[in-house]
Amino acid sequence: MNKCDQCIVRQLTSLQALNKEEVIKLANSKTTYKIKKGEAIFEEGEVTNGVFCVKDGVGKLSKLSANGKDQIVKLVKSGELLGQRSMISNEPANLTAKAVADMEVCFIPKSEIIGFFNTNNQFSMKLMQTVCEDLKESENDKIALVQKTVKQRLAETLLYLHDFFGENEDKTLKVQLTREELAGIIGTATESCIRLLSDFNKLGVIELIGKKIVLKDVKTLKKIAD
């Protein structure tokens, strides 16, 4: 079993606040899973009874609508915890978590997290802060959804993906999303998303290499996004 002690990822989460003893407890209670691209970690309505610490890969939290569209609420990468909210609220999952790229996650039982929360102030504060951060993001997203056009949101999202996940050696965005997923993030129809990518390509602000995307003119993209 891998020791959480040596896990770099832990340094990025609220788990960084744990002391030696607690980390040992954590290592003994966790279970590691490999999730392949497209597979679910948990689905809406499921009771998880714990959280998932993302060690590697990329995941999406989304909700399926009546008309079959999948609205993506949040992307997660290594160093984030999944399922905190439902666990704290004592509710089944409100969203479905799926892998966008192959993932490795560690499941941490609820009892452990609650134990840490109650005995380690630094941990509880950190955890609280991450939820607060999520809330702020969500509120700002909500505002952007209403106040910005699809074009602006696409530009904004491309910049975000670049910032958050970085680029490969060939300058293409590191996260590879389908057009449908990208549309699911900005909240639009897949066709509209494709069309606007085409426009951006013609304008020269991005370059489309197959399904991959290169941001050619960040400055103009930023201007479009405002």
Next chain:
Amino acid sequence: MNKCDQCIVRQLTSLQALNKEEVIKLANSKTTYKIKKGEAIFEEGEVTNGVFCVKDGVGKLSKLSANGKDQIVKLVKSGELLGQRSMISNEPANLTAKAVADMEVCFIPKSEIIGFFNTNNQFSMKLMQTVCEDLKESENDKIALVQKTVKQRLAETLLYLHDFFGENEDKTLKVQLTREELAGIIGTATESCIRLLSDFNKLGVIELIGKKIVLKDVKTLKKIAD
């Protein structure tokens, strides 16, 4: 000075988890303010250094966009805390809080809240849960904004206002919002909001008595909202 001990509102917030001693501390550190309709409790960018406990009235949390529109993120009534998120995140306010109806609020300094958070597990868990609840709501709102039409969102919002604030003796909604504010909640242009209210009126699902609104046919409204 009013004692928090006797304040009914306290029973509704995370503050219910405080013990006798803590309530005395709370009562000694709090400051009560009266906020008139239209006035701000705090504005975006302001550092508040504490939270506001809403004793009476109705408030809105909103953000002004570049084009002058005010997107309302959340309505608050008695028994809710305002400004928790910014305080926990150690950031200036992300949103502006204004009174929609005359309010009475108590300011509680950050030091007190943090103290309670660190020494009272029940309190910290409750506080965490309210933030989680906010997060869930915000995520669901986000999804609704994308997946539902303006008409659906208006129906949904009217039902929400009815549920959350109740009605007067004459069956009109208790919260009195301007059409502009209502538009700010559902995220649309004021004119569109007015037009749809008119349509609902003609359909007989609501009745407009001046600026006041009566829900005449909740069942149909619910059908429209889905």
Next chain:
DNA sequence: ATTAAAACGTGATAAATGTCATATTTATAG
């Protein structure tokens, strides 16, 4: 390697919603 399925791309069109103009009603200040 072949075939089916999924993803991508584009045009035509329809539907939803925003914007602008302007009239009317209601609220508010002096």
Next chain:
DNA sequence: CTATAAATATGACATTTATCACGTTTTAAT
């Protein structure tokens, strides 16, 4: 009480965006 501003209301029109239809390309399975 009156003047003025603000809020409500509605029409005409423009714009954005979704939907449908269809062809092409890529991916995955056998």
